[in-house]
Amino acid sequence: MKNTLVVVLLSLFSLTGSSQITTDTLLVGYTTAPPFVVQEGELLEGINIWLWEKTARDLNLNYKLVPMRFRDMLDALKNNEIDVSINPLTITSERNKSFEFTNSYYAAHSTIAISEATTLEKFIGFLKKFFNQDFLKGLFALLMIIFLFGLAGWYFERKENPEHFRSGKSGIWDGMWWSAVTLTTVGYGDKAPKTKMGKISALVLMFGGLLFISGLTASIASSLTVNQLSSNPEGFMAFKDRKVGTIANSGAMEYLNKHFFKDVEAYSGVIAGLQDLKEGKITAFIYDEPILKHRIQEDPDLSSLQILPVKFDVQFYAFGIASKHSELEKQISQHILTITETQEWEVVLNEFGLTDI
Structure with a gap:
């Protein structure tokens, strides 16, 4: 008889303890985090608000919403000063040491805003990338080739071809001009070598210049690509x-x-x-x-x-539950899992422009 009485008393105590979960007024902390928690004046809406209200209604939970700053909310949850946080809290190992997490209801990535x-600014950035050290080296080498072959052309042609390569400073300029138009394959034809050495210089300049220009172009393009990739935000x-x-x-x-x-x-x-x-x-x-x-x-x-x-860095969102409410966490987790498997949950996400990954 005594054993039967003990069993009955324990059963009543157990029922009282489990019913307390649904009859006590829970302190539920939140801070604005659109589109999950959106506050316009006294109106609260958002994905998390909808999910919590449906969960609380289905489980017959009494609660009071408490607006808090994010850091204060985490501290209060850690110290059992509030019972639940309905913000989109990322599940981390460090936080899990301080309080409980429900099942995850949404997963998202981190990203970068600039x-x-x-x-x-874009134009200036392009100029900085273009006029880099490699480009300046190539430009200097190009000018040196034009100068050397222009000087050589003038030297070989100045006596036998004075109408195209004049004497003195003007002739040196004629050589520079001829070298530049030959190297760049423009070939105006206003100046052309007549001597054997002048023609040999022209051949070396044309074929060597063609290879050099091709290499220089490829080098500049490669340099711009590397710079763009290395500074790509x-x-x-x-x-x-x-x-x-x-x-x-x-x-x-x-x-x-x-x-x-x-x-x-x-x-x-x-x-x-x-x-x-x-x-x-x-x-x-x-x-x-x-x-x-x-x-x-x-x-x-x-x-x-x-x-x-x-x-x-995939983020798994969940509600935070004070560590003293392990039984409450199980109830809410199970119900969240049930809700997130419904078509209604997909509709709510779409209303706020979200899709789960």
Whole structure:
């Protein structure tokens, strides 16, 4: 009889404990992160808001939304001061030591936002790339060939061909002119050698010049391509030695630190970072692609910014749950998994212009 009474009491206690999960008022922290959490005045909307409201409604969860700064929200979740964070939190090993994560509901890449260069800046950049050391070396060699063969042509022709190669300084200029038009295969025909040595010089200049011009053109083209690739902002590692920005305590910040980025400015919000990017205080802002795209598309003041076609570091988003709510985490995780497998979830993503990877 006593054993039966103990079993009944334990069962009642267990039921009371499990029902407490659904009857207590949960403190749910959030901070704006469009398109996942969008706040316009007192109105809250976005993908995460929809997902949380449906989950809470289906599981009969009582909750109170608490607006917080991102860093404060993470600290509060870590210290069990709030119960849930419904922001798109990237699942990382470091965060997982401090609080629980639900099943992931969305995956996205990090990307890079830069300030689009003006037409004048693009032109100046092209000139800097074109007039590089290799180009100047080639130009100097070209001028030396023109000078030497022009001088040789004048020397061999000055006596027997004075009508084409005059004497003195004027004749030297005639030699330079003949050498230049011969080397470049223009061949005006206004000046031509008559002597044997003059014709031999012309042959060497024509065939040797043809090879030299071809090599010089290929060298300049190759140099421009290499310079373009090495300074191409579409490459992630091209920004390693530049000043970049990202969100403090974010997955992107952790990723940049792991890849030894030297000059990273940490921001509390995306807008502040993009504004500094627009003003030229940083060269790039690195963060989650859907959030950056939404901010730039929705804010006319940021229209001069662009997203580079580069993706890296897959981010898996989930809700954060305080470590004291392990049973709650299991319930929410299972329900999120159920929701994200429905057609309704695809419709919600499409409404905000998103597709899962």
